[in-house]
Amino acid sequence: MDLAADLSAPTHLPLSTIGMRLFVAAILGAAIGIEREWRQHPAGLRTHMLTALAAAVFTVLAGEILQSQSFPDDLVRSDPIRVIEAVTSGVAFLAAGAIIQNRNGVKGLTTGAGMWLAGALGVAAGLGQFRIGLLAALLGLAILLILRVAEAAVEEK
Numbered sequence: 712m713d714l715a716a717d718l719s720a721p722t723h724l725p726l727s728t729i730g731m732r733l734f735v736a737a738i739l740g741a742a743i744g745i746e747r748e749w750r751q752h753p754a755g756l757r758t759h760m761l762t763a764l765a766a767a768v769f770t771v772l773a774g775e776i777l778q779s780q781s782f783p784d785d786l787v788r789s790d791p792i793r794v795i796e797a798v799t800s801g802v803a804f805l806a807a808g809a810i811i812q813n814r815n816g817v818k819g820l821t822t823g824a825g826m827w828l829a830g831a832l833g834v835a836a837g838l839g840q841f842r843i844g845l846l847a848a849l850l851g852l853a854i855l856l857i858l859r860v861a862e863a864a865v866e867e868k
Contacts, residue, residue, distance in 0.1 A: 723778035728839070729771055735844065736767030736836035740829040742848045746855045752822045754809045762805065762826050763833035766798045770837025795834055802830035825855070 722729060740763025741756060748755030773794040806823030828851045835844035 720779065723775055724771070732771060732836050732839055733764060733767050735841055736763040736833040739763055739832035739836055739844050739848045743825045743829050743832070743851055743855070746852060747822055747825055752809075752819070754805075754819075754822045754826055758805075759825060759829040762802055762829040763836070766802065766830040766833025767837035768833075769798055770794055770834050774838075798830050798834055799827075802827050821855070825851070 737760045740760040744754075744756035744759025747759060773791065806826040809822045809826060810817060810819040812818075828847065832844045832848055832851075835841070835847065
C-alpha cells in the first residue's frame with residue numbers, strides 16, 4: 712500500500728507540468744517583486760512571488776477539478792472566468808492593504824498595481840500560457856523601470 716497514493720488524488724496534468732507552471736509563476740512574480748524590493752517598498756519580492764504562486768495554484772486546481780472524476784458532472788459547472796474573478800478579488804484585497812492615504816497624498820498605488828499584475832502572471836502561468844505571462848512581466852518591468860526615469864525627468868522640470 713502506497714501511503715502517498717492513498718492520501719493524494721490523481722492529477723489530470725503530470726506533476727512535472729504542474730510543478731513547472733508553479734515555478735514559472737513564482738519566477739514571473741519575482742520579476743515584479745525584485746523591482747519593488749529594490750525600491751524598498753513594503754510589498755516586495757516574497758509578497759509578489761507568493762501572490763503569483765497562489766494565483767497559479769488556484770488556477771491549476773480549478774483545471775484539475777474540471778477534469779476530476781471525484782465530482783459528478785452535474786455538480787461541476789465549467790466557467791473558467793470564475794477562477795480569474797476570485798483571484799482578482801483576493802489580490803485586490805491584498806493590494807488595498809499596500810495603499811496608504813495620509814495628508815501628503817496616497818502611497819502604494821504602484822505596489823498595489825504590481826501585486827495585481829503578479830496575480831495575473833500567476834493565472835497565466837497556471838494556465839500554461841507562459842508566453843503571455845512573460846510578455847506581461849516584461850511590459851510590467853518596462854513600465855516600472857523606464858517610466859520611473861521619465862517621471863523623474865518631468866518632476867525635475
